[in-house]
Amino acid sequence: MIGAGREARFAGRFTAQLLTFVATVLIVGLLAAALVRSSPGYGTDPCVFDPGIDAKTCDVLQQRYRSADSLIAFYSGYLAAALNGDFGQSSEMQRPVAELLRNRVPVSAPLLLGGTAGGLGLGCLLAWLAVWPRRKACQIPAMAASGLLLAVPPAVLALLLFFREWPLWPGIALALMPRVFGTAKALLEDFYQSPALLAARARGLGSSRLAFGYVLGPAAPQLAALAGVAVVIAFGLLLPVEALCDVPGIGQLTWIAASKRDLPLLAALALIISTLVASVQWLGDLTR
Amino acid sequence: MKTLATGFLLLIVLMGLAAPWIAPYEYERQFRDLPAAGPQPGHFMGTDDVGRDRFSRLVYATRISVVFAPTAALVSIMVALLISSLAAWPARLLTSIFLSLPWIFLFMILRSKLPLNTSPEVLLVLTFGLMGIAGWAFPSRIFSAAIREMGKSGWLLQARAAGLSPVRIAMAHAGPHLWSLVLAQFRVLIPAYVLSEASLGLLGLGVPDPLPSWGNLLRELQHPYAVQANPWLLAPLALLIAVMISLEVLDPSRRVAI
Numbered sequence: 001m002i003g004a005g006r007e008a009r010f011a012g013r014f015t016a017q018l019l020t021f022v023a024t025v026l027i028v029g030l031l032a033a034a035l036v037r038s039s040p041g042y043g044t045d046p047c048v049f050d051p052g053i054d055a056k057t058c059d060v061l062q063q064r065y066r067s068a069d070s071l072i073a074f075y076s077g078y079l080a081a082a083l084n085g086d087f088g089q090s091s092e093m094q095r096p097v098a099e100l101l102r103n104r105v106p107v108s109a110p111l112l113l114g115g116t117a118g119g120l121g122l123g124c125l126l127a128w129l130a131v132w133p134r135r136k137a138c139q140i141p142a143m144a145a146s147g148l149l150l151a152v153p154p155a156v157l158a159l160l161l162f163f164r165e166w167p168l169w170p171g172i173a174l175a176l177m178p179r180v181f182g183t184a185k186a187l188l189e190d191f192y193q194s195p196a197l198l199a200a201r202a203r204g205l206g207s208s209r210l211a212f213g214y215v216l217g218p219a220a221p222q223l224a225a226l227a228g229v230a231v232v233i234a235f236g237l238l239l240p241v242e243a244l245c246d247v248p249g250i251g252q253l254t255w256i257a258a259s260k261r262d263l264p265l266l267a268a269l270a271l272i273i274s275t276l277v278a279s280v281q282w283l284g285d286l287t288r
Numbered sequence: 289m290k291t292l293a294t295g296f297l298l299l300i301v302l303m304g305l306a307a308p309w310i311a312p313y314e315y316e317r318q319f320r321d322l323p324a325a326g327p328q329p330g331h332f333m334g335t336d337d338v339g340r341d342r343f344s345r346l347v348y349a350t351r352i353s354v355v356f357a358p359t360a361a362l363v364s365i366m367v368a369l370l371i372s373s374l375a376a377w378p379a380r381l382l383t384s385i386f387l388s389l390p391w392i393f394l395f396m397i398l399r400s401k402l403p404l405n406t407s408p409e410v411l412l413v414l415t416f417g418l419m420g421i422a423g424w425a426f427p428s429r430i431f432s433a434a435i436r437e438m439g440k441s442g443w444l445l446q447a448r449a450a451g452l453s454p455v456r457i458a459m460a461h462a463g464p465h466l467w468s469l470v471l472a473q474f475r476v477l478i479p480a481y482v483l484s485e486a487s488l489g490l491l492g493l494g495v496p497d498p499l500p501s502w503g504n505l506l507r508e509l510q511h512p513y514a515v516q517a518n519p520w521l522l523a524p525l526a527l528l529i530a531v532m533i534s535l536e537v538l539d540p541s542r543r544v545a546i
Contacts, residue, residue: 024385150479151532153486156509156525163512236392240487244510255491258396266397278388 021282028274029082032267033075087268092260097268100253108238108249115172116234120227122173123180130181131188132211142181150178155240162245172237179233180226187222191215228281235273293534300531303347304354311344316498326518333520336508345500346524352501353482353531356416361477363420365427365470372431373458379432386425392487394422399493408496415488415495419481427473434469438462472539479535486528502528 081088087097123146130142149157154175161171191197197214205213242251250269257265303310312330319331319339326334333342371379386394398418406414438444447457482502488494489503490510497504505524508514515521 020381020384023381024388027381027385028388147533147536148529150536151483151529152525153483153490153506153528155487155490156506159509159512232387239392239396240491243491254393254396255493258400258493261400263400266400270393270397273393274385274388278384281384281388 017282021278024278025271025275026079029079029271030075032271033078082268082271087271088264090257090262090265092256092262092265097265100265101250101268101272104249104253107247108242108251111169111172111241111247111249112231112234112238114167114169115176115237116227116230118170118173119176119234120180120230122177123230124184124223126177127181127184127188130185131192132215146178146181149174153240154237155244158241158245168241168245168247171241172234175237176230176234180230183226183229184223187219187226188215191219224283228283231280232277235277289537293537296530296534297538300350300527300534301354304351307347307351311341311347313341313344315345315348315500316340317344327520333523334518340498342520342523345505346527349500349502349505349524350527352412352495352499353485356412357478357481357485358474360416360420360423360481361474363417364424364477365474367421367424368426368428368431368473369466369470371424371428372435379428383425383428383432386422387429391422391425392484395419395488396493398422408499411496412499412501416481416485419484419488423477423480423484427477430469430473431466434466435462438465475535475539479532482528482535483532 078088085098087101089095090097090100093100126142126146129138152175154171157174158168158171161168191214194214197210200210200214238249238251239254240251241247242249243255246252250273253265254269256262257269317340319325319335319341321339322331322335323339324335324337325331325339328334331341331343333346335341336345371382373379374382395418398421399415402411402414443461444457447461452460485494485501486503486506489501490506492504492507494503495501502524506528508521509525
C-alpha cells in the first residue's frame with residue numbers, strides 16, 4: 001500500500017513537472033516568435049528592394065508572409081520549423097542560425113562542462129571542509145576563499161586567466177564555486193545537525209560511514225537539484241567569459257546578437273537555451 | 289569585523305551621496321591637454337584616454353552603484369511579491385519560465401529592444417530597471433514557498449475562521465511573517481546587482497558613457513599592459529571587491545544563487 005501511494009505521488013509529481021516543462025518551452029517559443037516578428041525589417045516585401053527576384057518567387061514569398069500574418073499562425077510555423085532544426089536566418093551574419101549553433105556548440109560545451117563540474121566539485125568540497133571537520137583551520141580558509149571569489153566579477157576572473165594564457169574553464173568553475181558553496185554548506189549543516197546523524201554518532205559509527213550513510217546519501221537528491229541550478233548559472237557565466245576572451249562559442253554569439261540587435265538569432269538562442277536549462281532543471285527535480 | 293564592514297559601507301554611501309562635493313571635477317569634464325596622464329597634482333589618480341579625471345569618475349560611479357543597485361533590488365522584490373501573491377500554479381509557471389533562462393540572456397533580450405537613440409541618463413535608469421525586472425524569479429521562488437507554507441499554518445486558518453478579509457489577513461498577518469524574508473532577499477540582491485552591473489559594464493552593455501559606473505570603469509582592465517604600467521587602474525576593482533566583501537561580512541547567507 002505504502003509503495004503504491006509513493007508511486008502515485010511520484011507519477012503526479014512527474015506529470016506536473018512534465019506539464020510545467022512543456023508549458024515553459026511553448027511560452028518561451030511564443031515569446032521568441034514575437035521577438036522575431038518585431039525585429040527590424042521583418043515583414044518587408046523583399047521584392048520591393050530586390051528587382052532581381054522574379055514574379056513567381058515574389059508570389060511565393062508574399063503568400064508566405066500573408067499566411068503568417070497573425071502571431072499564432074507565425075508562432076506555429078516558427079515552432080514547427082524549429083522542431084525541424086530550422087531557426088531562421090541571422091540578420092547580422094546572414095547565415096542560418098542552426099549552422100552558427102552547430103559551429104559554436106563544440107567550443108562552448110567543454111567550457112560549460114568543465115566549469116560546471118569544477119565549480120560543483122570545488123564548492124561541495126569547500127562546503128564539506130567548512131561543516132564536517134568542525135575545525136577553524138578548515139572553516140576559515142573555506143569561507144574566505146568563497147567570500148573572496150564571490151566578490152570578484154566573473155569577467156575579471158576570466159580576463160586574468162586569459163592574459164596568463166591559461167585554460168578558461170577554471171574561470172567559470174571559480175566563479176561558480178562560491179554560488180554552490182553557500183547552498184551546499186547550508187544543506188550539509190542541516191544534515192549534520194539531524195537527529196538521525198546524532199543518534200548514529202552516539203552509537204559509535206565511524207566518520208566515513210556517517211558521511212556516506214547519513215549525509216551524502218540522503219543529500220544526493222538535493223545535490224542533484226543543485227547541479228541543475230549550477231548548469232543555469234554556468235550558462236550565464238559563459239557569456240562574459242566568451243565575449244571578453246574572444247572565444248567563438250554560444251556566449252559570444254549571444255553577446256554579438258545582443259549588441260548588434262540580431263533579434264532572430266537572440267530568439268533562437270533564447271528558445272534553445274531555455275529548453276536545455278528547463279530539461280536540466282526537470283531532471284534535477286525528478287531526482288528529489 | 290561587522291563594525292568595520294558597516295563603517296566602510298557607510299563611508300562609501302556617504303562618498304556616493306556627496307559626490308558633487310568630494311569630486312574635484314565633473315565626471316564628464318575633459319582636460320584635452322592631459323589625455324591618459326599619470327597621477328599628478330590636481331589629478332591624483334591621473335586621467336583617462338579622453339582626459340577625464342579618474343578620481344572624479346570613480347566618486348560619481350560610486351554614487352550610481354550606491355543609489356541604483358538597491359533600487360533594482362527593490363524592483364525585483366516588488367515584482368517577486370506581486371507574482372508570488374498570484375494563485376499557486378500561475379506563479380510557479382511564471383517563475384519556472386523565468387528561471388529557465390539565465391537572467392543575463394533575458395537582460396540582453398530586453399535591452400536589445402531599446403531604441404538606439406536612448407539618452408545615457410534614460411539608459412542608466414532602464415539598465416537597472418531591466419536588471420530588477422529580469423532578476424525577480426529567484427526571490428519569487430522563495431516567497432512562493434513561504435506563502436505556500438503559510439497557507440498550511442494554524443494562524444491563517446484561525447484568521448479565516450474569524451472572518452477576516454483577505455486584504456486584512458495579508459496586511460496584518462501574512463505581511464509581518466514575510467517581512468524578514470523580504471529584507472533578507474533585498475540584502476542578497478544588492479551585492480548581486482552591484483556585481484551584475486560590473487559584468488555588464490565590462491561587456492559594454494551596462495551604464496553608457498559618459499556616465500561613470502564601476503562596470504564601465506573596469507573596461508580599462510581589458511588592456512593588461514596598461515594595467516601593469518598604471519596600477520591605479522585597479523582602483524575601481526579594489527573598491528568593488530572591498531564593498532562586496534563588506535556586504536558579505538554583514539550578511540553571510542548566500543543561499544540564493546544568482
